[in-house]
Amino acid sequence: MHLNPAAGPILTSAEIRSIERQYLAAGVPLMERAGQAASEVALRILEGRSGCVLILAGPGNNGGDGFVVARLLREAGREVVVVCTVEAEQMPADARAARLAWQQAGGQVVPDFLGSNWALVVDAIFGIGLKRAPEGRYAEWIARLNQLNSPVLSLDLPSGLDADTGRAPGVAVRASHTVSFIAWKPGLLTHDGSELCGELMLNTLDLSVADSGAQVLTLASFAPRLKPRASNSHKGTFGQAGVIGGAVGMVGAALLSARSALLLGAGRVYVGLLDPLAPMLDIVQPELMLRPPGDLHLICSALAIGPGLGQSEAAVLQMKRALGFTGPLVLDADALNLIAASSNLQPRLTQRDAPSVLTPHPAEAARLLQCAPSEVQADRLAACRELSRRYRAHVVLKGAGSIVCLADGRLFINVTGNAGLATAGSGDVLTGIVLALLAQGWEAELALPCAVYLHGAAADALLEAGIGPIGMTAGELAPAARRLLNAWVSERSGGRG
Numbered sequence: 001m002h003l004n005p006a007a008g009p010i011l012t013s014a015e016i017r018s019i020e021r022q023y024l025a026a027g028v029p030l031m032e033r034a035g036q037a038a039s040e041v042a043l044r045i046l047e048g049r050s051g052c053v054l055i056l057a058g059p060g061n062n063g064g065d066g067f068v069v070a071r072l073l074r075e076a077g078r079e080v081v082v083v084c085t086v087e088a089e090q091m092p093a094d095a096r097a098a099r100l101a102w103q104q105a106g107g108q109v110v111p112d113f114l115g116s117n118w119a120l121v122v123d124a125i126f127g128i129g130l131k132r133a134p135e136g137r138y139a140e141w142i143a144r145l146n147q148l149n150s151p152v153l154s155l156d157l158p159s160g161l162d163a164d165t166g167r168a169p170g171v172a173v174r175a176s177h178t179v180s181f182i183a184w185k186p187g188l189l190t191h192d193g194s195e196l197c198g199e200l201m202l203n204t205l206d207l208s209v210a211d212s213g214a215q216v217l218t219l220a221s222f223a224p225r226l227k228p229r230a231s232n233s234h235k236g237t238f239g240q241a242g243v244i245g246g247a248v249g250m251v252g253a254a255l256l257s258a259r260s261a262l263l264l265g266a267g268r269v270y271v272g273l274l275d276p277l278a279p280m281l282d283i284v285q286p287e288l289m290l291r292p293p294g295d296l297h298l299i300c301s302a303l304a305i306g307p308g309l310g311q312s313e314a315a316v317l318q319m320k321r322a323l324g325f326t327g328p329l330v331l332d333a334d335a336l337n338l339i340a341a342s343s344n345l346q347p348r349l350t351q352r353d354a355p356s357v358l359t360p361h362p363a364e365a366a367r368l369l370q371c372a373p374s375e376v377q378a379d380r381l382a383a384c385r386e387l388s389r390r391y392r393a394h395v396v397l398k399g400a401g402s403i404v405c406l407a408d409g410r411l412f413i414n415v416t417g418n419a420g421l422a423t424a425g426s427g428d429v430l431t432g433i434v435l436a437l438l439a440q441g442w443e444a445e446l447a448l449p450c451a452v453y454l455h456g457a458a459a460d461a462l463l464e465a466g467i468g469p470i471g472m473t474a475g476e477l478a479p480a481a482r483r484l485l486n487a488w489v490s491e492r493s494g495g496r497g
């Protein structure tokens, strides 16, 4: 997902409203500024496009922004049609004033639109005030506009998208561009938002906004750790990573994690496979050392358990050992399912002194929270925060717009990655990447954000090279991630990486 700018604070709708109240009380003309910012974007999109602009104005202040845009585009010489079905008196004061200014400038308001040949459609139906699935004429407008071939600029957020959760409770606008006002909203960056926003731009309306809890995950979030290797280092310097998993029929999952840990720089990588008939050697990656799973907690400096682990008694036994491990521990896949199912294992996790990293996808998160996956997806940030609090762990809730919640409560949303990652084994690779960084001594607070960002960036690099999204394989991710990590270190150290 492309963000302009790439960083910036993420605020909930309640936080935005509180800022709005403060500035409106001081007489700052926010709606005019929002309309100005959006009309500049609209004019850029319109460069080289002739024809009329359609503006769909809703009943609230988002509709008001639409009227300001209409007026400014008309002043810039564009032909504009504004569709609005509520009466002026039913609109809030600022929106009513914007509508009046449009009409005083000679603009018309019509109750519906026909035709499909628009130079641009401006979606000013709903912003942060959406309270339920769009209904009636608004639902119908959205369905019709999603059939058009014109570019669509959404003001603040695509109408129908929940600003706080990224969930679209019903029909929602599929925008080509979205300009977000004041700050990013969580819903733009995760869940359905990743699909609906198109190119995302932020305009702060010249307000100074304090960073709240959530941040866009960027390279700067972990940059202090991107240091070149000392030339007199040896394999012991980069740690002993261990992967436990690979029960019958699922050996590949553990090998994918282990190979990824190796390619991302762990000094030595051990694999403990539960399948009694598993090979003694990974022929593709003979650097991996295959050992009895029960030995790994004794020889490793960082452990991951879960990929292909299964839920057998043998798996439970390995879990008990792993939870007693005194170094950083990554729990993925069936390790998470076993935690969710066992009140006996849960306290062993929450009482660990060393860092624990949990990497659930929404279904695993739901099991850990004893709720339905749809409830997790209904508020991904809240679910991730609760998992981190309940299990005293650093957590990534995976899926488009992965959420990271560190044990100290700090929240990040990741915007790297693409649908090429929707393939079996890509989560195993993420586990291997975070394990590699932990083995090399990264603090979990930096290792997890880096791994999540890097994993998505690797998929983006593959996409750019024409490998995917269709047919991108998990095994291709680690070499791409290795290339990026080396490049980042090299760039930051003036080529000494």
Ligand SMILES: NC(=O)C1=CN([C@@H]2O[C@H](COP(=O)(O)OP(=O)(O)OC[C@H]3O[C@@H](n4cnc5c(N)ncnc54)[C@H](OP(=O)(O)O)[C@@H]3O)[C@@H](O)[C@H]2O)[C@@H](O)CC1
Binding pocket: 020, 024, 030, 031, 032, 034, 058, 059, 060, 061, 062, 063, 065, 092, 094, 125, 126, 127, 128, 129, 130, 131, 132, 133, 134, 135, 138, 155, 156, 157, 181
């Ligand atoms: N405050 C300011 O000065 C600034 C605000 N700004 C802009 O205002 C936006 C927020 O404006 P807002 O609070 O008026 O909410 P908005 O998104 O227009 O929607 C509320 C209206 O929609 C209706 N409605 C909701 N859901 C519905 C549904 N499913 N189906 C049908 N109707 C539904 C709801 O009706 P109700 O539910 O109350 O009956 C109400 O009438 C913000 O995103 C930004 O663009 C900027 O200009 C900066 C300055």
Ligand SMILES: Nc1ncnc2c1ncn2[C@@H]1O[C@H](COP(=O)(O)OP(=O)(O)O)[C@@H](O)[C@H]1O
Binding pocket: 333, 361, 397, 398, 399, 400, 401, 402, 416, 417, 418, 419, 420, 421, 422, 423, 424, 425, 426, 427, 428, 429, 430, 455
């Ligand atoms: N549409 C998508 N956009 C971005 N990232 C995705 C998408 N689908 C999956 N991913 C990422 O791919 C990985 C899949 O992990 P997981 O579901 O555990 O797969 P597996 O169990 O097959 O290894 C996660 O990191 C997730 O965030």
Ligand SMILES: [K+]
Binding pocket: 062, 123, 124, 125, 126, 127, 154, 155, 156, 157, 158, 159
């Ligand atoms: K909108």
